[in-house]
Amino acid sequence: MASDSVLDLAPVVPVVVIDDLADAVPLARALVAGGLRAIEVTLRTPAALDAIRAVADEVPDAVVGAGTVISARNVEDSVAAGARFLVSPGWTEALLDAMKGSGVPFLPGVSTTSEVVALLERGVHEMKFFPAEAAGGTAYLKSLAGPLPQARFCPTGGITPASAPGYLALKNVGCVGGSWMLPADAVAAKDWARVEKLAREAAGLRR
Template sequence: MPDKTDRVAERAAALDRLIGRAPIVPVLAVDDPEAAVPLARALVAAGVPALEIMLRTAAALEAIRRVATAVPEIAVGAGTVLNPAQFAAAQIHGAQFIVSPGATPALYAAAIDTGLPFLPGVVTPGEIMAALDHGFTRAKFFPAVTIGGPAALQMLAGAYPAMRFCPSGGLTAANIASFVREPNVFTAVADWVAPKEMLAAGDWAGITALTKAALQAAKGA
């Protein structure tokens, strides 16, 4: 049976493998499940290995199910997961990883019980310490710009050398490189690559182009 150190390493490796292979993770709100598969294929065409669908719409779980079934070449995660019931529903619908804007003992317990890769949201030193205490060394840093941006990440690096962050909240094509260049960042959220108007118009080529531009902006780090 693996010891705690092994389990911590396995959790980190799973997230690195799923969402850490590219400098960005597209984060999406999907209102129409019919758009989910062509949207995922547009992101694959741009070269990203993972996407996150936020549980902020009635279509989100069905969108996750369709992507998981029809586009296996991209990892699909569920975001804005707030409680164990949503965690379980996302897993049932095929989510390969779970992201929360914050974290609770109940969410940590769900992640540990299921073994599904989990990216807890943190913003304060105490929340980072709680994540580490539960055995999680990858976390969502949210809201990244509001809380101090790259300068905040620099200040946290010395105190928490084991933690790697995925900054989210206020990132743009203009500032994403300043986050990605920080050594304690393993990927970053790009939530502007699928605007509602492009989704409504089915402009998949436009979404591919925006995503490629976001990748290039992040690689500018």
Template sequence: MTTLERPQPLLSMAEKTAAIDAICARARILPVITIAREQDILPLADALAAGGIRTLEVTLRSEHGLKAIEVLRAERPELCVGAGTVLDGRMFAAVEAAGAQFVVTPGITPALLDAGVHSDIPLLPGISTPSEIMSGYALGYRRFKLFPAEISGGVAAIKAFAGPFSDIRFCPTGGVNSANARNYMALPNVMCVGGTWMLDSSWIKNGDWARIEASSAEAMALLENNG
């Protein structure tokens, strides 16, 4: 389908910005989930939810990503399920068809930004430079993922972005952990953080769902007590 043939989205960019705000306000943490085994989909989601993490970013870094989104949307409708590591328009269309409620990308391309403009699924594009912010800004984007956050300047970069981009807010991801998450969340232009520290791969491999639940609860308490 060409750009001229696409149906116009029902939601404006401002409405999609508001949707991202609502998602991030509820989440506080977006767990960056990579599913290695199909049988882990539901118990992992249940462990996270039991610990208070009910907004999930399921990445397409494995062959099970799309299946996980489909299963969770069908079997756990109370959760908010988004798609991460979306790299191109084909992937965007696939996660849209799978039922993703939001989309997160590690970077931006004209095709991805265009896909977000023409979809009713809110897109959180990944950026690491002012020029990338400006590319999205020109199309109406006001919410971005800073990635990889720590090596792209971290807290200091987000503070600096507040000057020229006063209406922009961020979800920093990449190097965010229990030791620095509160520093990010203390910034007025940070709406939530992304991370994996509550998802140790060995816990998932061993089916240690109780440990993931406990770690998730600790992570939520850490940020809820951030003021």
């Protein structure tokens, strides 16, 4: 990865749930072809680790990461599978230690000011803001920028193509996470051309 920052890879990081392992490689290729190189595969399904491994092995232009990382075992398994970054919905001291020791970039999840301050204390300046819409959205992040300008975020959770530009316009937001470029009907139909088109539109969401 040219940069150690996940936040600088693309304006949008697709948040991917893989149910069928056979979908992993063509789906990743469609996202990359559309301009979204950073792909977060969530550890929510039995196929997730194998999907990360397949994308890492077969889609060299992708920067595949693991999401929904909630334990040291998740960290270990994800990195072993080829994950090049880690994303968690929240964090504990033990989880943070494991992510720090992983050797790959990571985005621990926060939703309160105290959590942000605690991470800054530990030398972590890049975070996931989750669940973004439910936790206060752009107004909340804008409020954090004044007292905590050193913190940068990837908001994820409920973000749409309509709301994404508002987040990306904030000076403390590096990118957003979302799944709107992966509609369930398109994935079920294996309509990778539609996924690529939606990915291209998402990649065009600049500041």
